[in-house]
Amino acid sequence: MQAALDAAGQGPRGANPLVGAAILAPDGTVLSVGYHRGAGTAHAEIDALAVLREKSGGSLPNLSACTMVVTLEPCSHHGRTGPCAAAIAEAGVGAIVYAAADPTAEAAGGARYLLDAGVAVRAGLLSGPALELNQRWFRAKAEDRPFTTLHIAQTLDGLIAAADGTSQWITGAAARQDSHGIRARVDAIVAGTGTVLADDPRLTARDADGRELERQPLRVVVGRREVPASAAVRGRDGKFLQLAGHDPAAVLGELAARGAGHVMIEGGATVAGAFLAADLVDELVLYLAPLMLGTGIRSTGDLGISTLADASRWRWDPVAPARTLGADLRLTLEPLPLARHNERP
Amino acid sequence: MQAALDAAGQGPRGANPLVGAAILAPDGTVLSVGYHRGAGTAHAEIDALAVLREKSGGSLPNLSACTMVVTLEPCSHHGRTGPCAAAIAEAGVGAIVYAAADPTAEAAGGARYLLDAGVAVRAGLLSGPALELNQRWFRAKAEDRPFTTLHIAQTLDGLIAAADGTSQWITGAAARQDSHGIRARVDAIVAGTGTVLADDPRLTARDADGRELERQPLRVVVGRREVPASAAVRGRDGKFLQLAGHDPAAVLGELAARGAGHVMIEGGATVAGAFLAADLVDELVLYLAPLMLGTGIRSTGDLGISTLADASRWRWDPVAPARTLGADLRLTLEPLPLARHNERP
Numbered sequence: 001m002q003a004a005l006d007a008a009g010q011g012p013r014g015a016n017p018l019v020g021a022a023i024l025a026p027d028g029t030v031l032s033v034g035y036h037r038g039a040g041t042a043h044a045e046i047d048a049l050a051v052l053r054e055k056s057g058g059s060l061p062n063l064s065a066c067t068m069v070v071t072l073e074p075c076s077h078h079g080r081t082g083p084c085a086a087a088i089a090e091a092g093v094g095a096i097v098y099a100a101a102d103p104t105a106e107a108a109g110g111a112r113y114l115l116d117a118g119v120a121v122r123a124g125l126l127s128g129p130a131l132e133l134n135q136r137w138f139r140a141k142a143e144d145r146p147f148t149t150l151h152i153a154q155t156l157d158g159l160i161a162a163a164d165g166t167s168q169w170i171t172g173a174a175a176r177q178d179s180h181g182i183r184a185r186v187d188a189i190v191a192g193t194g195t196v197l198a199d200d201p202r203l204t205a206r207d208a209d210g211r212e213l214e215r216q217p218l219r220v221v222v223g224r225r226e227v228p229a230s231a232a233v234r235g236r237d238g239k240f241l242q243l244a245g246h247d248p249a250a251v252l253g254e255l256a257a258r259g260a261g262h263v264m265i266e267g268g269a270t271v272a273g274a275f276l277a278a279d280l281v282d283e284l285v286l287y288l289a290p291l292m293l294g295t296g297i298r299s300t301g302d303l304g305i306s307t308l309a310d311a312s313r314w315r316w317d318p319v320a321p322a323r324t325l326g327a328d329l330r331l332t333l334e335p336l337p338l339a340r341h342n343e344r345p
Numbered sequence: 346m347q348a349a350l351d352a353a354g355q356g357p358r359g360a361n362p363l364v365g366a367a368i369l370a371p372d373g374t375v376l377s378v379g380y381h382r383g384a385g386t387a388h389a390e391i392d393a394l395a396v397l398r399e400k401s402g403g404s405l406p407n408l409s410a411c412t413m414v415v416t417l418e419p420c421s422h423h424g425r426t427g428p429c430a431a432a433i434a435e436a437g438v439g440a441i442v443y444a445a446a447d448p449t450a451e452a453a454g455g456a457r458y459l460l461d462a463g464v465a466v467r468a469g470l471l472s473g474p475a476l477e478l479n480q481r482w483f484r485a486k487a488e489d490r491p492f493t494t495l496h497i498a499q500t501l502d503g504l505i506a507a508a509d510g511t512s513q514w515i516t517g518a519a520a521r522q523d524s525h526g527i528r529a530r531v532d533a534i535v536a537g538t539g540t541v542l543a544d545d546p547r548l549t550a551r552d553a554d555g556r557e558l559e560r561q562p563l564r565v566v567v568g569r570r571e572v573p574a575s576a577a578v579r580g581r582d583g584k585f586l587q588l589a590g591h592d593p594a595a596v597l598g599e600l601a602a603r604g605a606g607h608v609m610i611e612g613g614a615t616v617a618g619a620f621l622a623a624d625l626v627d628e629l630v631l632y633l634a635p636l637m638l639g640t641g642i643r644s645t646g647d648l649g650i651s652t653l654a655d656a657s658r659w660r661w662d663p664v665a666p667a668r669t670l671g672a673d674l675r676l677t678l679e680p681l682p683l684a685r686h687n688e689r690p
Contacts, residue, residue: 155656156631156678157645158503166653273639286501290659290678294618294648300502303639308511311500314635315672322667322674327660329667329676333501333635 001069001099001126007035008044008071008133009319013283014147014185015039015261017134018319021048021070023063023093031055031066038185039261045074045084049091060091067095071130073102073123074110085110089117097122099130104141133319136282136334145252148280149186150265150272151179152299153287159296160268165198167297173208174326175287180205182285186217187260191233192246192271193223202232203266217264220255222246222271246271248278273301276312279335284314286331346414346444346471352380353389353416353478354664358628359492359530360606362479363664364389366415368397368408368438376400376411383530384606390419390429394436405436412440416475418447418468419455430455434462442467444475449486478664481627481679490597493625494531495610495617496524497644498632504641505613510543512642518553519671520632525550527630531562532605536578537591537616538568547577548611562609565600567591567616591616593623618646621657624680629659631676 001022008020020035021044032055034047042050045068053060074084074096088096096119102108114121131138140147153171154160161167169176183189183205191203203219204212219233221242227233234240241258243251255263265275275281305311316322317332324330346367353365365380366389377400379392387395390413398405419429419441433441441464447453456466476483485492498516499505506512514521528534528550536548548564549557564578566587572578579585586603588596600608610620620626650656661667662677669675 154503156503156629156659156676157643158499158501162653162656163651168653170653276637276639284501288676290661290681292621292645292648292657292659293650293653294621294645294657295650298502300637300639303637305638305640306508308507308513308515308638311507312637312639314501314637316635316669316674321669324661324666329661331501331633331674336635 001071001097001130003030003033004044004069004071005099005126005129005133007033008130009035011036012038012185013137013149013317013319015187017072017137019044019070019072021045021068023048023052024067024069026065043075043084044072045070045088049087063092064094066093067097068093069097069125071099071126071133073098073100073108074114075102076109076113083110083113085113085117089114089119093119095120095122097125099123099125099127103138135337140282144256145249145280146187146256146260146263147282148252148263148265148275149182149283149285150275150281151182151285151287152267152272153179153289154299155289155291155293155296157292157294158299159293160299161297162293163295165297167199170289170291171287171328172289172326175289175328175330177208178325178330179285179287180207180213182264183217184213184215186262186264188218188220188255188258189264189266190220190222190251190255190271191266192268193221193225193227194270195266195268196221196227196231196233197225198268200232201266202235204235218255218258218260220251222251246274248275248280252280267299269298269301272299273303276300277303282334283317284331284333286333287325288329288331290327290329346416346442348375348378349389349414349416350444350471350474350478352378353475356381357383357530358482358494358662358664360384360532362417362482364415364417366390366393366413368393369412369414371410388420388429390415391432394432408437409439411438412442413438414442414470416444416471416478418443418445418453419459420447421454421458428455428458430458430462434459434464438464440465440467442470444468444470444472445479448483480682485627489601490594490625491532491601491605491608492627493597493608493610493620494527494628494630495620495626496527496630496632497612497617498524498634499644500634500636500638500641502637502639503644504638505644506642507638508640510642512544515634515636516632516673517634517671520634520673520675522553523670523675524630524632525552525558527609528562529558529560531607531609533563533565533600533603534609534611535565535567535596535600535616536611537613538566538570538572539615540611540613541566541572541576541578542570543613545577546611547580549580563600563603563605565596567596591619593620593625597625612644614643614646617644618648621645622648627679628662629676629678631678632670633674633676635672635674
């Protein structure tokens with residue numbers, strides 16, 4: 001299960017949970033591992049079977065004495081991919097061990113399906129770490145809303161623009177390319193009218209040469225001020241939406257109704273502050289450029305916090321806490337579960 | 346030489362340069378490595394000889410066919426430790442290869458001494474990386490002033506205190522203990538009157554249990570406002586000094602005259618900003634706590650920068666760029682050499 005957990009962490013956070021799977025020989029040897037690479041791609045169990053098929057020269061060996069371990073109960077629904085439970089039974093896997101039950105109504109039932117298909121099933125192994133790995137994803141699911149990623153690119157002293165408003169580019173090419181990779185994975189990207197009027201961003205996902213990628217998020221501008229007809233964010237592909245208010249729950253409800261499973265908050269400080277204050281940020285991706293400005297525009301607005309004891313508390317994402325990207329540092333954090341808020345003095 | 350450079354990076358930056366040394370057998374095998382652990386401790390060459398002596402059961406083997414490689418020209422002066430050149434000759438080392446010449450008048454002459462003592466000498470191997478490793482130290486020496494470390498403990502959004510002034514403790518115990526380790530190594534610690542009046546800090550170096558360590562820095566308060574007779578910073582050991590102005594060059598000149606080789610800037614934002622604006626920070630140690638406050642007191646004051654192109658540019662210390670300390674992250678940076686300021690767009 002540890003191998004499956006480690007594999008799970010290789011995938012990106014987003015609309016789907018991080019899931020890993022491993023196929024074990026009767027003596028416990030790991031024959032293959034697989035993981036989920038994000039919404040629309042093969043689930044971890046299918047990935048592990050595909051890896052083993054390739055290793056075995058194109059066809060699967062007899063798996064009746066083998067065990068598949070997976071960090072989350074195999075799904076039983078037809079989403080963008082077929083149900084994993086059926087594929088596992090069809091591959092002839094003898095036994096399955098999963099860590100955590102799938103809490104979502106539409107995907108649950110995989111264990112029942114497997115038992116009925118004659119597969120031995122065991123649940124609960126390392127379920128603590130498996131639940132912890134996706135704690136904010138489970139919470140977003142429970143709240144029936146999209147998973148949100150807040151993106152901030154700032155200086156060491158917490159500024160996103162200089163005093164005269166110049167902000168292009170605080171981070172270098174590698175960090176910017178990394179954030180375009182997030183844009184390409186999300187379903188919608190949210191920016192405030194202030195940012196749109198100040199910077200006229202396109203909010204599209206582009207490659208290193210500036211060409212638009214095939215998959216584009218819905219570009220969402222929140223706020224009452226009018227977005228000019230000439231604004232770059234409008235584009236020509238119809239993937240533009242303006243919402244009059246920026247109440248975070250209302251914005252997410254609107255985007256969920258449009259099918260969004262993963263939303264990226266691009267900024268600026270007012271919108272970022274509103275989502276932070278509402279505890280509706282599931283993942284914080286903070287690009288830290290090795291610069292100091294002293295004065296300028298801050299990355300976050302008022303969070304309604306006046307004393308240190310009430311600070312918004314985070315922890316480094318256990319999967320990908322810090323990584324250098326060119327001259328910059330990418331930090332990834334998630335909100336500290338509320339029960340742990342009081343652990344710090 | 347690479348082994349010596351790697352060893353050099355294990356020491357702390359401060360009053361002395363980072364130096365590493367390795368002793369090689371005639372066939373090139375590394376017999377021992379040593380490094381300098383900070384002002385007052387054995388130099389790298391002596392450390393490498395001591396390591397070899399211990400490995401060899403208490404006495405040195407015949408070194409006449411061996412080579413010592415060291416990242417900086419061995420010193421020839423009697424500082425707090427004896428001259429390395431004499432110790433190397435006395436140990437019977439056959440040949441010495443060093444990377445960079447010692448630029449300081451008082452320590453130079455080691456190569457000359459060794460040649461006169463019959464030791465084969467070669468200079469310049471990997472001198473680029475060796476000079477780069479200590480570029481800011483060489484600069485401080487050239488400017489005839491102490492090496493400075495700026496210490497900042499801040500939230501993710503660049504704040505050192507909440508709106509109501511609460512700042513104890515933004516970072517956790519491990520990060521605070523790490524910063525007491527720096528206090529214990531420096532000769533003087535500088536804080537502004539604003540910080541002293543707001544927080545009444547002791548500015549002493551203490552262990553994990555809060556007990557004062559044996560070696561204490563001079564506690565220096567800069568600014569014209571009166572420090573109350575009851576202020577904790579005054580202490581009872583006589584190691585207290587107030588300087589009326591906080592012009593950074595004047596402060597460093599005053600402390601250099603008192604024998605300080607390494608000065609730590611404790612803050613607050615006004616003092617930190619003054620040293621940053623004057624380009625008189627050689628090392629930035631930034632403790633980043635996984636907290637957000639939104640509003641509060643910023644870590645740096647006005648640096649006289651109004652547009653992004655003029656930003657103060659840094660790079661991650663190649664020796665120790667990022668390290669977790671409990672829940673916090675310690676980042677270490679040094680100013681980007683001026684010639685490279687234009688490398689970023």
